[in-house]
Each structure stands twice: as structure tokens, then as C-alpha cells.
Amino acid sequence: MKPKIEWIDYGIAFTVEDKGTRWIQINKALLEYPDLYKIALEHEMGHIKRNGYLSNILYDIMSSWKLSNLKFLKFHIKNPRSLLASMPIYKENGKIVYNISSITMWLMLLIAIGVSVWVNI
């Protein structure tokens, strides 16, 4: 089953749910980064299959190692609009949106803090 894909110009990728229908939104700038595009699409495909907040949050936590890719950080730096939308899961016009951009961002931040603490020991 191939979900509908909608191109956007912010964030990285989102799974959107409205009235029982789910589809994927992907930042079109990711097309220039085929490996990141693949990671993002595969990740969102996982959300399409999952139901409920908890199972989606657990899925994000479990796949976070895949998403903590330094290339995403570079993508954020080159495409600052990818940093828009900062909540992992939120509601927009009654639609539920699952958002990996913020998860990668927070992970990067935590890793950066972790490394600097570790290096200073």
C-alpha cells in the first residue's frame, strides 16, 4: 500500500491524520538528499501503520537511533525552515500530525550536551 505523499517546504516529514485517513508530508528539499529522504519516508510509513499516541511515541523513541543522523543536522542548517514545527506530535485544524523534525532536533541537542559533559569529565 502506497500512502499519498504531499510536498511541503518546512520541517522534515510528517504523518498527518484527518478523519481516519493518513498521509505523509515530506519536505521537498529532502529530494536532494536521497538517503535522508529514504530514512524519513520509511519512518513515516511506520507511523501510517500504528494507531494511538503511545504506540507512535514508542515507535519514535525506538527508532531515534536511526534518526539521530548527523546529515539531518546538516539538512537543518542548510534548510532553516526545516526547524519550523517543534512539537513531536500536535494537532492542527483537528488533524493529528506526527513530526520527526523535533525528535531529531532534541536528540541532537541531548547528544551535544551529553558529549560535552562526557568530554569535560
Ligand SMILES: [Zn+2]
Ligand atoms: Zn516519528
